[in-house]
Amino acid sequence: MKAFYCSSIAALVLLSGCAGKSAKPGSQSVPPGVLALTPPAKGDPAQRLTTLLASEWQRWLVDHPEEASLTGDHRYDDRWTDMSLDAIEARHVADAAALLKLLEIDRERLTPAGQLNFDLYRQQLERDIEAYRYRGHLQPINHLGGVQTSDQLAEALQFETVLDYENWIRRIRGIDAAVDQSIVLLRMGLAEGRTVPKVIMKRVPPQIDRQLVKKPEASPLYTPFLKFAPGVPEDQRARLADAAKAAIRDSALPAWQRLKDVVAKEYLPKCRDSVGASELPEGRDAYAFAARTSTTTNLTPDEIHDIGQREVTRIRGEMEAIRKRVGYQGDLKAFFTYLRTDPKFFYRDGPTLLSAYRDIAKRIDPELPKLFGKLPRLPYGVRAVPEASAPDTHTAYYQPGAADGTRAGNFYANLYKPGSRPKWEQEALTAHEAVPGHHLQISLQQELVSDAGGTLPAFRSQISFTAFVEGWGLYAESLGPEIGLYQDPYSKFGQLTYEMWRAVRLVVDTGMHAKGWSRQQAIDFFKANTPRAELDITNEIDRYIAWPGQALAYKIGELKIKELRARATAALGSKFDIRGFHDVVLGSGALPLDILERNVDTWIEQQDGGVIVKLRGTP
Incomplete structure (x- = not known):
C-alpha cells in the first residue's frame, strides 16, 4: 500500500513529524508540566473513555486535515498539516496529556469492548510519544513523499461542488507555507546530522522539476480544473480556473523554486552516503523501536533477520519444485532470468496490462463468499498509478475509499514500462491489494464504526497496525488456490515470488539498518532470491532505505x-x-x-x- 494509508510507526520514527527539543533515548518522554494538565478523574469510566476518545478523534482530524478529507470529513479541506516546530511540539504535548487522562480511567471497570478500545488507544499514544524521541520530523522529504507530492491528494478527493474547487485553490495557496516549513526542518536536520541518504534524495529534484511548469495549467495541482464536475455551474468555471492558475503562478511555483534551490544546492550535497538508520544519532534505538512497533512484537532486528533467512530457504525449496514441474532445465538463477526477460511473460502496453488486472479482480469477486461470512459494502476500482509518480512508485498500492461511503476504494497498478511488469505476478498482486486483501480488510474496518450504531469510537475505523494490515494482505495472497487462482504454475510461482519478496525484506531491511549492509549488498541478495525485474528491486530497496522497519511487518x-x-x-x-x-x-x-x-x-x-x-x- 502507498499514499495516504500506508503510514506506520516506522514512518513516524524516521520520516514524519513529531518532535521539538531532542530527548535522550530511554528518558521520560512526557513533557514537564503535563501532569498539571489532567485533574483527578471522576465519574463513570465508560463515559469518561467515550468522551476522551471522541475529543481525541476531533483533535486528530484538526491536526491531520488531509486524512480528514480522505475520511469524508470536509471541514478542513482548505488546509495542510501544520509542520511548524510549534505545531509539532503542541501535538506531542497533547499526546502526552491524552495518555495521562486515559491512564486515570479504571480499565478493570470497563466492558471487554471498552477494554479493547482502551488498549488500542493506549498503544497508539505510547508509540507516538516514544517516536518523539527520534526527531523523525527532521527528514520531512524523501522520494516516497513530502510536500513535493502534495498534488497526489487531489487524485483521492471528490470534486463535485464549487466549494470543493475553492478549497483546493486554498490548498494550492497553502503550498507556500508548507514548503517553507519543510525547508526549516531540512536545515535543522542538516545541523543535527539527521539527513536522508543521498542515494534516495537524488530522486527528489526530478519530482520537484515536474512541479516547476512553465504554464500554471500544466501543473499537476491544476488537474482537477481540466474537467469540471457536472454540479459546477458553467458561469463559475472560468472564475475557478483563473483563480487556480493565479494560485499556482503566485504561490506554488515560487515555492517549488525555493524548495528546488534548497534541496539541490544546499541539502543534497551534504546528505549522508550511508543508508542504514543505525548511522543516525540514536539510530540503533530508533530502528529497534521501529522493528518492535512495525511488527507489534518484541522481536529484535537480529531475531527478525534469522526468521527471514529461514523463510528464504523454505520458499526456495518450493520454487525449485515448480521449476522442475514446468520442465526448465537450468538452475533457479537462470529460471529467474528467463521469467524476467522472455517476452511471453509481458504485455506490450499499459492499457492491456490494466485490463488484465481488472479481469482478475472480476474473477475473484464471486468466489469470496466461500471464505468470508461478511463482505464489505463499499465497492472498489482498479486504476493506473498517476503518470507523474509512476517512475518512482512500486508495483501497486491500495487507496481506501471514504469512510462515509462517498468514494470507492481503489487498487492502483503501475503501468510505467509494462515490459517490466510480468503477467505471472498479477494474480498475487490483485489478491493482496484488492480482494481478499486490503480492500476487503480496510473497508470492513471502516464499516465497523457505522455498523456499531455510534457505540464504537471513530478512531477504530482508521487505526492502522502495519503487521496486521500488511500481514493480512500477504496472507490473502496465500488464499489464491481456495478462490481459483494460480491454476497456471507460473502464476503459482508468482505467488511464491511475492512471498519470497516479503521474506527477503526481513533480511535486507535488518541487514541495511542494523547489520551494516550496503545498498548493493541488499540489491544483490534480492536479485539472487527473486525473479523480480531490476527496476522493481531497486525501487524496493530504496523504499526500505527511506522507510526503515516498515517492510518487516508483512511477513x-x-x-x-x-x-x-x-x-x-x-x-x-x-x-x-x-x-x-x-x-x-x-x-x-x-x-x-x-x-x-x-x-x-x-x-x-x-x-x-x-x-x-x-x-x-x-x-
Whole structure:
C-alpha cells in the first residue's frame, strides 16, 4: 500500500513529524508540566473513555486535515498539516496529556469492548510519544513523499461542488507555507546530522522539476480544473480556473523554486552516503523501536533477520519444485532470468496490462463468499498509478475509499514500462491489494464504526497496525488456490515470488539498518532470491532505505495469521469453519498481533469442543 494509508510507526520514527527539543533515548518522554494538565478523574469510566476518545478523534482530524478529507470529513479541506516546530511540539504535548487522562480511567471497570478500545488507544499514544524521541520530523522529504507530492491528494478527493474547487485553490495557496516549513526542518536536520541518504534524495529534484511548469495549467495541482464536475455551474468555471492558475503562478511555483534551490544546492550535497538508520544519532534505538512497533512484537532486528533467512530457504525449496514441474532445465538463477526477460511473460502496453488486472479482480469477486461470512459494502476500482509518480512508485498500492461511503476504494497498478511488469505476478498482486486483501480488510474496518450504531469510537475505523494490515494482505495472497487462482504454475510461482519478496525484506531491511549492509549488498541478495525485474528491486530497496522497519511487518504478520489458523484447525478439527475464522480475524479491525491472538483464542474456546493447541516454531 502507498499514499495516504500506508503510514506506520516506522514512518513516524524516521520520516514524519513529531518532535521539538531532542530527548535522550530511554528518558521520560512526557513533557514537564503535563501532569498539571489532567485533574483527578471522576465519574463513570465508560463515559469518561467515550468522551476522551471522541475529543481525541476531533483533535486528530484538526491536526491531520488531509486524512480528514480522505475520511469524508470536509471541514478542513482548505488546509495542510501544520509542520511548524510549534505545531509539532503542541501535538506531542497533547499526546502526552491524552495518555495521562486515559491512564486515570479504571480499565478493570470497563466492558471487554471498552477494554479493547482502551488498549488500542493506549498503544497508539505510547508509540507516538516514544517516536518523539527520534526527531523523525527532521527528514520531512524523501522520494516516497513530502510536500513535493502534495498534488497526489487531489487524485483521492471528490470534486463535485464549487466549494470543493475553492478549497483546493486554498490548498494550492497553502503550498507556500508548507514548503517553507519543510525547508526549516531540512536545515535543522542538516545541523543535527539527521539527513536522508543521498542515494534516495537524488530522486527528489526530478519530482520537484515536474512541479516547476512553465504554464500554471500544466501543473499537476491544476488537474482537477481540466474537467469540471457536472454540479459546477458553467458561469463559475472560468472564475475557478483563473483563480487556480493565479494560485499556482503566485504561490506554488515560487515555492517549488525555493524548495528546488534548497534541496539541490544546499541539502543534497551534504546528505549522508550511508543508508542504514543505525548511522543516525540514536539510530540503533530508533530502528529497534521501529522493528518492535512495525511488527507489534518484541522481536529484535537480529531475531527478525534469522526468521527471514529461514523463510528464504523454505520458499526456495518450493520454487525449485515448480521449476522442475514446468520442465526448465537450468538452475533457479537462470529460471529467474528467463521469467524476467522472455517476452511471453509481458504485455506490450499499459492499457492491456490494466485490463488484465481488472479481469482478475472480476474473477475473484464471486468466489469470496466461500471464505468470508461478511463482505464489505463499499465497492472498489482498479486504476493506473498517476503518470507523474509512476517512475518512482512500486508495483501497486491500495487507496481506501471514504469512510462515509462517498468514494470507492481503489487498487492502483503501475503501468510505467509494462515490459517490466510480468503477467505471472498479477494474480498475487490483485489478491493482496484488492480482494481478499486490503480492500476487503480496510473497508470492513471502516464499516465497523457505522455498523456499531455510534457505540464504537471513530478512531477504530482508521487505526492502522502495519503487521496486521500488511500481514493480512500477504496472507490473502496465500488464499489464491481456495478462490481459483494460480491454476497456471507460473502464476503459482508468482505467488511464491511475492512471498519470497516479503521474506527477503526481513533480511535486507535488518541487514541495511542494523547489520551494516550496503545498498548493493541488499540489491544483490534480492536479485539472487527473486525473479523480480531490476527496476522493481531497486525501487524496493530504496523504499526500505527511506522507510526503515516498515517492510518487516508483512511477513511477521502473515506468519502470525497462519499460525493462528493452524492452531484453530488443530483445536477444532472437522468443526473448523474458515468463514468464522476469517470473520473473527477481521471482525475488530486492525489489531496488534498479541490482541489478535487473544481474540482468536477466545473464539476457539467459544466453539463447541475447542481446545487450544499452541504450536511451536513461529514468532
